[in-house]
Amino acid sequence: MARASGYLKTGYGQQLVLVETRMQWMLLALLAAALLALPLFASFFLLDLAGQIFLAVIGAVALMLLTGIAGQVSLGHAGLLAAGALVTGILTQEAGAPFWITLPAATIAGALLGLLFGLPSLRLKGLYLGISTLALHFIVVFLGQEYETIRGFSTGISVHPPRIFGWELYDPAAWYYVLLAFDVVVVLFALNLLRSRTGRAWRAVHERDVVAEALGVSVFRAKLSAFVISSALTALAGAVFSYYRGFVSVEAFSLFVTIQYVAMVIIGGLGSILGAILGAIFVTMFPYAIEAALETTGLAAALAGYVFAINYALFGLVMLAFLLFEPDGLAGIWRRLRDYFFLWPFRKTPLAGGE
Amino acid sequence: MQLLANYLTLAALYALIACGYVLVYRVSRVLTLAHGEVMMVGAYLLLTMGTLFHLPPLPAFIAALLMSLVVGLAIYWMVMRRMAGETVFAAVLVTIALGILLRGAMALVWTPRLQYPAEAIAMENPSVALGGSVAVSQASLLIIASAVLVYGGLFLFFRHTTWGVRMRAVGENPRLAAQRGIAPHGPLALAWGIAALTGGLAGMLLSIDTGIDEAMAIIGLKTFPVVLVGGLDSLSGAIIGALVVAGAEILAIYYVDPLVADVAPFLVLLAILMVRPWGLFGTREELDRV
Structure with missing residues (x-):
């Protein structure tokens, strides 16, 4: 996929531009179309x-x-x-x-x-x-x-x-x-x-x-x-x-709401707006994902009274794991993945400006 | 007079909880936000000693205290040790995450409903008349006594024992301490251990009076204004802070509105942060270092 190089800038304007290449515009348009079309299919x-x-x-x-x-x-x-x-x-x-x-x-x-x-x-x-x-x-x-x-x-x-x-x-x-x-x-x-x-x-x-x-x-x-x-x-x-x-x-x-928002920012990755969006998606979907996982494994009936506690404990665990092992959060993972495919078969990440 | 008795009980409880915050902060510069949950662990351990092993009160308390110590050491060894060299903010967030994890795990193991450890260990909690119309529960007297004992013990420990001196050294300057041959992990782990032990003790005694459920963590949270008022790194400050905050809370209950009591500690906290952010007895340079 075509991406701007990060090094070959010929003016200050290019540093500030939000969307750099035509390919990115097309992807954004696809995303917008998907988001706009969602209510036509989605359930309540x-x-x-x-x-x-x-x-x-x-x-x-x-x-x-x-x-x-x-x-x-x-x-x-x-x-x-x-x-x-x-x-x-x-x-x-x-x-x-x-x-x-x-x-x-x-x-x-x-x-x-x-x-x-x-x-x-x-x-x-x-x-x-x-x-x-x-x-x-x-x-x-x-x-x-x-x-x-x-x-x-x-x-x-x-x-x-x-x-x-x-x-x-x-x-x-x-x-x-x-x-x-x-x-x-x-x-x-x-x-x-x-x-x-x-x-x-x-x-x-x-x-x-x-x-x-x-x-x-x-x-x-x-x-x-x-x-x-x-x-x-x-x-x-x-x-x-x-x-x-x-x-x-x-x-x-409650205070838990504050913690949830802090978790969104941490899990998403401090310092990037993309991180805030990813973190918000992750934290909001988390309890539903746990519930769905319990449903599919058939444990839901057995653990019915404990779903809330399981949610709580796993949420703490995930937050802890991100803080300890992935301080850059989801945005960091996304950046690494993107660079990996972008640079493949080479391994070197660009020093700066590769955003 | 009843007012005074209630005030002393509340102040002693706050002081007992607060010393855990001070210990951890003084040695590792981390303000733990999981202390309320650690208190709950102590109380639940006491409950288990009763329901599972049918221990009488004294052995149950001793066993639960030892296990709280182990919990504190484990928290340091498994989680906080990895935060060495990270920013203070990250370490504090880790304690928040730890608190959530502990709370969920406790609800899984012990169910979230209100339970009474006093029944489980067959401990009686008669109300003790103190002359006139003043009466307090036995657990309240125990809270006051253990606050006095814990603080006395800690002052002696820090002044006269090798480990106490090591902990002070690591707290003051970890690199210099390491250079003088003190491996910092030992004192740091011990700080978490003692914090869990004293916090657990506070949780156990409180649960004798009120039973135990999630509300206990809120009491832990309400205690950190105490620590900040006194100064985060000062044990004697924690006593003064406990007296001040408990005073504000009791006065609010009697003269304003019981609902105000829940925010009174935070109002005191805001006032002190505006005037003297490092607390009454804290070290001023602390603030610049954070």
């Missing part, structure tokens, strides 16, 4: 699974920008998702606001929270930062719980499906296309951000913030912008999630 179950994956991709890309690219540890991801969902729930419930008010409101709330989450990052590094974001997670969830108990929604807040010109969005296939479009926009946004000044500043801060500052990057601005953009995206994902489920409850945003 598959469409729901795809919807979950699309939602996870938004959150995972957001976390990838923050942790994988800008290098800021965050363990408050579930708190941000919860914030987005709660803002949507509360606005619909209290003011009957339509989606074109709640979505921007959730995004703005996310951005403000990101500012709040990000402020400690100016003083704290690494571990300490992760812990302060974790503390904020507990506080957001607590506030949500307070609201639910005080207003008497202790079982959760229901959210009506979004309505455009009298047309209601509840058909699974329609949701599929909406979420797909959402994902395309988010991924393009992230990719474009990465080749802009902001993205380069983030990478520089990730590598070494002191050097970045010396090179003229405003570390203050880079860190805060990373938190704000990532949090806004995450809250938006939370808001869309609440519409998709038609229901908001803080119960759904």
Whole structure:
């Protein structure tokens, strides 16, 4: 398959181009056609699974920008998702606001929270930062719980499906296309951000913030912008999630959700958007894959009460295995495989720029 | 007075859990997020001693403690040892993954329902009157006593024994320690072992009072504000941190709202992170090194 060489660049524009050769355009077109055609054949179950994956991709890309690219540890991801969902729930419930008010409101709330989450990052590094974001997670969830108990929604807040010109969005296939479009926009946004000044500043801060500052990057601005953009995206994902489920409850945003998103970023491979997408697919499909494996081996009936525990244990095991043996994640494996076939029969990988 | 008794019990429990975090951090610079699960392992081991071997309380406790020690050593030897030289963040993520793995495995072996080890080892837990209207459970007294014993023992251990000095040396500067002939794996494994032992003890005593299910891991998680308030690398700081956080929590329960109690430790944590991120007794340079 034809690919750009990585070395023969004749202009700066070529370095920045997202799709390099005609072959890659064709493959992308094939992928797009496959994704667009999927609802014509897929069952309701598959469409729901795809919807979950699309939602996870938004959150995972957001976390990838923050942790994988800008290098800021965050363990408050579930708190941000919860914030987005709660803002949507509360606005619909209290003011009957339509989606074109709640979505921007959730995004703005996310951005403000990101500012709040990000402020400690100016003083704290690494571990300490992760812990302060974790503390904020507990506080957001607590506030949500307070609201639910005080207003008497202790079982959760229901959210009506979004309505455009009298047309209601509840058909699974329609949701599929909406979420797909959402994902395309988010991924393009992230990719474009990465080749802009902001993205380069983030990478520089990730590598070494002191050097970045010396090179003229405003570390203050880079860190805060990373938190704000990532949090806004995450809250938006939370808001869309609440519409998709038609229901908001803080119960759904436990610490395990944070761990799942961190796992997506790790398993996918830190530092690449492709990794975030692969990780989101992997982690979302994981429990279903385990269930399917149990079904086919005929063990499902025998282990019926244990499926949840098996899921949990295997999930921990897989995360552990990736951390210990494949820190580059799925994106790293994909890159190695691709290089292997691309270079065959030679074994040498290109030094740089072979992306 | 009842307030004071509850406060001391909670503070002692926090202190007992916290010393595991401090030990592991001090020696290996890793903040373990699997400590709550390690506590659960201890409590479940106690349960098994009762259901499987019908041991009376004291031997059951001793056997479960020894097994907790082995669990800690095994965690280091099988998992954490491989993280040497990796970034701190990666090591912390490994502890998160380990926690999930342990939780799933425990649910598989012991089922996730609430169980009572006190019944299994036929241990009675009468409430003890302390004059006036104040009463605490026997397990609470045991928690306070063991917190005092564990901290006393650890201070002596670090000051006066060869292994204690080795652990301090490795914690301060692993390369220099290795250069002076201390193989770092020994002290590191021991730190994990003792952390699992003390955490397991806390889990066992707590399970006598409240029984054991997944909720115990949350208590483990709620303890790390204690460690950060005191300073991640300071044992005496952990005691002060336990007193501060338990105080905030008890006051929140009595004067504000029991629901606030769950977030109170984290509010204290955020306040301390803003003002003095390295904690009340921590070393300041730690922060720059992380």
